[in-house]
Amino acid sequence: MPPQTRRTSFPKVVIDRDTDSEESSSDEDEIDEEDDVVGEEEVTEPKADEEEGEEEQEKSVTKKKTPITISLKKVCKVCKRTGHEAGFKGATYIDCPMKPCFLCKMPGHTTMTCPHRVATEYGVVPAPRRNTHSSLDYVFQRQLRPHIPKMKPEFVIPDQVNCAVIRYHSRRVTCLEFHPTNDNILLSGDKKGQLGVWDFCKVYEKTVYSEIHGCILNNMKLNPRNDGTVYTGSSDGTACCVDLETGISLSLMNLNPNGWQGPSTWRMIYGLDINLDKGVVLVADNFGYLYTVDMRSNNVTGKPILIHKKGSKVVGLHCNPLQPDLLLSCGNDHFARIWDMRQLETGSSLVDLPHKRVVNSAYFSPLTGSKILTTSQDNRIRVWDSIFGSLDSPSREIVHSHDFNRHLTAFRAEWDPKDQSESLVVIGRYISENYNGAALHPIDFIDISTGQLVAEIMDPNITTISPVNKLHPRDDILASGSSRSLFIWRPKEKHEIEKPIDERKIVLCGKAEKKGKRKFGDESDCGSDDDGFTTKGKPVKSKQPYLDSTSKSKSKSKSKSKSSKKP
DNA sequence: ATGTCATGACCCC
DNA sequence: TGGGGTCCCTGACA
Numbered sequence: 001m002p003p004q005t006r007r008t009s010f011p012k013v014v015i016d017r018d019t020d021s022e023e024s025s026s027d028e029d030e031i032d033e034e035d036d037v038v039g040e041e042e043v044t045e046p047k048a049d050e051e052e053g054e055e056e057q058e059k060s061v062t063k064k065k066t067p068i069t070i071s072l073k074k075v076c077k078v079c080k081r082t083g084h085e086a087g088f089k090g091a092t093y094i095d096c097p098m099k100p101c102f103l104c105k106m107p108g109h110t111t112m113t114c115p116h117r118v119a120t121e122y123g124v125v126p127a128p129r130r131n132t133h134s135s136l137d138y139v140f141q142r143q144l145r146p147h148i149p150k151m152k153p154e155f156v157i158p159d160q161v162n163c164a165v166i167r168y169h170s171r172r173v174t175c176l177e178f179h180p181t182n183d184n185i186l187l188s189g190d191k192k193g194q195l196g197v198w199d200f201c202k203v204y205e206k207t208v209y210s211e212i213h214g215c216i217l218n219n220m221k222l223n224p225r226n227d228g229t230v231y232t233g234s235s236d237g238t239a240c241c242v243d244l245e246t247g248i249s250l251s252l253m254n255l256n257p258n259g260w261q262g263p264s265t266w267r268m269i270y271g272l273d274i275n276l277d278k279g280v281v282l283v284a285d286n287f288g289y290l291y292t293v294d295m296r297s298n299n300v301t302g303k304p305i306l307i308h309k310k311g312s313k314v315v316g317l318h319c320n321p322l323q324p325d326l327l328l329s330c331g332n333d334h335f336a337r338i339w340d341m342r343q344l345e346t347g348s349s350l351v352d353l354p355h356k357r358v359v360n361s362a363y364f365s366p367l368t369g370s371k372i373l374t375t376s377q378d379n380r381i382r383v384w385d386s387i388f389g390s391l392d393s394p395s396r397e398i399v400h401s402h403d404f405n406r407h408l409t410a411f412r413a414e415w416d417p418k419d420q421s422e423s424l425v426v427i428g429r430y431i432s433e434n435y436n437g438a439a440l441h442p443i444d445f446i447d448i449s450t451g452q453l454v455a456e457i458m459d460p461n462i463t464t465i466s467p468v469n470k471l472h473p474r475d476d477i478l479a480s481g482s483s484r485s486l487f488i489w490r491p492k493e494k495h496e497i498e499k500p501i502d503e504r505k506i507v508l509c510g511k512a513e514k515k516g517k518r519k520f521g522d523e524s525d526c527g528s529d530d531d532g533f534t535t536k537g538k539p540v541k542s543k544q545p546y547l548d549s550t551s552k553s554k555s556k557s558k559s560k561s562k563s564s565k566k567p
Numbered sequence: 568a569t570g571t572c573a574t575g576a577c578c579c580c
Numbered sequence: 581t582g583g584g585g586t587c588c589c590t591g592a593c594a
Contacts, residue, residue, distance in 0.1 A: 078588050086588065093589045102588060111589090172591085332576080358576070377576080406575040407590045431589055439589075464591070483591060 091439035116399040124451030158478040158489035173481030176470040189217030209247040219272040233269035271317035277324030284314030309333035322369040330359035361412035365422040423449040428466040
């Protein structure tokens with residue numbers, strides 16, 4: 001195969017500004033003919049000549065007028081070949097046939113015909129049994145959870161955006177957490193480092209702390225013992241303990257005490273989790289190191305331990321909910337690893353779980369802690385049914401579109417913490433589906449015991465991708481972060497929605513109302529300031545409808561800027 | 568309507 | 581091993 005054809009090597013035609021542009025649109029055959037001619041030239045002429053010729057031409061033309069250089073070949077934007085074009089045709093994306101399937105990454109077919117698109121569970125190894133693998137496992141689970149229902153209850157899917165929509169972040173949302181005790185409080189972090197505290201039942205009750213971190217808030221965890229504090233980790237290299245009421249933050253560590261010395265030395269904090277039993281906050285950086293912070297003294301204890309490939313990002317940390325000695329980590333070195341907290345040292349991992357790409361997240365199951373769920377950038381969700389069994393290979397690999405895109409927050413499959421069977425998982429979908437002419441990116445609920453797509457939820461007003469999703473620990477509520485917006489989903493039956501979603505009128509604040517066509521995800525005229533809005537169909541518990549609420553929202557929002565440190 | 572930009576993994580040399 | 585080039589469904593703003 002010849003070297004990769006580049007855009008610069010394509011035939012270019014310099015057209016004088018006086019050339020009538022309408023001529024070119026008159027006939028496509030003409031273009032094709034020209035294509036062929038130029039194509040031959042490209043083959044026959046030595047490259048140097050071609051370049052010289054171009055240069056000469058350009059020189060001569062620039063003396064008179066600025067030339068317009070256009071490429072006449074209609075090429076596929078993906079593979080740069082002719083004969084086909086990739087991209088959106090209306091709301092349907094046409095794949096480049098020269099590339100492997102965008103969904104399952106296998107060659108020979110496109111996303112449109114991918115068997116995984118037709119049936120999500122295609123190729124998934126079914127679970128041998130629903131909940132347990134052996135009688136021993138079953139006894140173990142019954143001991144841990146005596147109230148396991150005999151029958152697996154129906155999944156309840158929060159499938160309607162009927163509570164609230166808000167946008168107070170000035171950059172895209174990176175993480176979400178529900179308050180451990182207050183059912184209506186959602187915490188959100190963004191790429192700018194802002195921390196939002198939002199009472200989504202009183203839509204305008206929100207607080208944004210903007211001075212805690214200087215850039216991306218990668219992860220946060222609320223302290224279940226002291227529900228007024230949240231631990232945050234950021235790409236500014238600091239981890240903080242933040243008081244939710246006051247916004248006062250206490251810096252636990254700063255990995256860049258000497259400031260900016262260039263990208264090769266700048267440390268960023270990604271993984272973060274709390275281990276209550278040990279009274280520590282665990283934090284990991286982009287160089288592969290794990291740090292331990294004592295929760296009482298708020299000081300780093302011990303030395304940093306290399307837990308992933310040196311120089312690679314440790315994306316996530318998760319402590320086992322039942323067995324405090326177990327830690328799960330995942331990173332850019334394509335591994336998820338299980339560690340024994342009692343003997344944490346480089347290379348001492350109990351298990352290494354290999355992946356084909358970066359592992360965006362790795363979580364123990366929320367109730368028994370005996371399953372593992374990982375999301376990898378190879379478009380696969382992996383499930384290990386029992387950490388007590390063989391971990392040589394995942395119990396299931398579920399193909400699901402959640403590719404890497406540098407402009408999106410990484411997708412993470414999240415457990416439903418309420419699901420006793422520990423099989424319901426939520427994750428946003430990257431590729432779109434054509435829903436009545438609109439390209440929408442649903443949020444998927446997947447039964448990881450079978451690989452089946454239980455539900456795909458979407459709203460015609462949400463046209464952006466929703467990579468960040470969190471299910472409520474107690475209520476049937478889903479919070480999702482899509483671009484800069486936050487959405488609260490509830491099950492349809494819980495809130496009497498009479499009208500179909502697209503008939504609901506969205507009442508917005510101030511000048512936005514004039515536009516009329518504004519949608520949830522639309523951001524025009526909506527700066528970083530307070531622009532809360534929601535649907536008219538269900539004003540939730542808010543005291544007043546949201547008519548002309550600019551002033552109200554401003555008065556209600558308290559944009560505090562208290563901080564103890566600056567990056 | 569269209570262009571621009573932010574910016575992370577990966578691949579290749 | 582490192583730096584530079586590349587990149588398929590982005591999203592906001594000019």
